Amino acid sequence: MDYQSIFERVESKYVLTKRQYEQLMEKISSRIEPDMYPHSDISSIYFDTDDYKLVRGSLDGNGYREKLRLRSYGIHDDNSEVFLELKKKYLGVTYKRRQALSYRNAMNYLLFQNKTCDSQIMKEIDYLFSRNEDLKPRVLIRYQRDCYVSMADPSVRITFDYDISYSLNNLILKNSEPEEKLTDKDTIIMEIKCLNSMELWLASRLDELGIYPGNFSKYGQIYTNRIMKGVKTCLNSYSHQYTHQQSHYRYSSSVQLHQSF
Numbered sequence: 001m002d003y004q005s006i007f008e009r010v011e012s013k014y015v016l017t018k019r020q021y022e023q024l025m026e027k028i029s030s031r032i033e034p035d036m037y038p039h040s041d042i043s044s045i046y047f048d049t050d051d052y053k054l055v056r057g058s059l060d061g062n063g064y065r066e067k068l069r070l071r072s073y074g075i076h077d078d079n080s081e082v083f084l085e086l087k088k089k090y091l092g093v094t095y096k097r098r099q100a101l102s103y104r105n106a107m108n109y110l111l112f113q114n115k116t117c118d119s120q121i122m123k124e125i126d127y128l129f130s131r132n133e134d135l136k137p138r139v140l141i142r143y144q145r146d147c148y149v150s151m152a153d154p155s156v157r158i159t160f161d162y163d164i165s166y167s168l169n170n171l172i173l174k175n176s177e178p179e180e181k182l183t184d185k186d187t188i189i190m191e192i193k194c195l196n197s198m199e200l201w202l203a204s205r206l207d208e209l210g211i212y213p214g215n216f217s218k219y220g221q222i223y224t225n226r227i228m229k230g231v232k233t234c235l236n237s238y239s240h241q242y243t244h245q246q247s248h249y250r251y252s253s254s255v256q257l258h259q260s261f
Contacts, residue, residue, distance in 0.1 A: 010094070011094045013214060014211055016189070027208070033148060034149075041142075043075075043141070055217075055223045069084075156195075156202070160188050161218075166179075
């Protein structure tokens with residue numbers, strides 16, 4: 001196994017303008033360096049239940065959050081490496097467990113329950129599916145990421161996500177141009193990931209620039225501003241057509257995933 005499969009860390013998110021990003025980089029560039037993988041083109045398919053239980057749990061602030069996603073850093077063929085990731089957050093600490101698979105093996109597992117790996121992480125993912133039999137792919141999110149680490153402590157990672165787009169219909173990891181934009185060109189999502197507390201010098205630079213943590217979940221934003229907005233609009237108009245369209249969507253999401261493979 002030549003990849004990290006288990007993560008436990010404290011994560012803080014910040015919504016920056018390009019100007020704030022430039023000002024911050026001027027102040028911290030002498031203390032950080034590019035990560036082993038300095039730039040990534042990330043695509044993720046998030047799974048959820050018919051009533052969107054996982055994302056609602058992430059948004060309701062009850063202290064426990066859980067997500068399941070299939071993530072790639074670029075797919076070239078059926079043998080390209082992808083990751084099935086089970087991400088949990090409890091009392092401010094994020095726990096991520098991921099299993100690397102080939103794209104083909106990941107699809108065989110998700111579509112036909114055919115496993116080529118029986119690791120502890122896969123057993124945990126199996127258990128999540130057994131508790132939520134209506135788990136299906138719900139949204140595709142794609143974005144660019146630049147990643148840095150602290151020179152003093154490489155366990156401190158700073159990532160910058162931008163050009164974030166998504167699709168509710170074309171749920172294919174190979175979809176290089178999702179139909180909807182989540183953020184504009186002036187918005188950058190920064191995330192600081194530490195084992196414990198943030199380094200003092202970094203906290204001081206953020207304070208100098210008036211940059212403070214905020215809640216920003218890519219899937220959560222899509223659910224709140226697009227999925228739920230559509231639900232409320234249709235329910236307010238007592239649309240029977242909505243009920244039909246939603247039942248078809250729930251079924252077709254897995255079909256689309258199948259067709260993509």
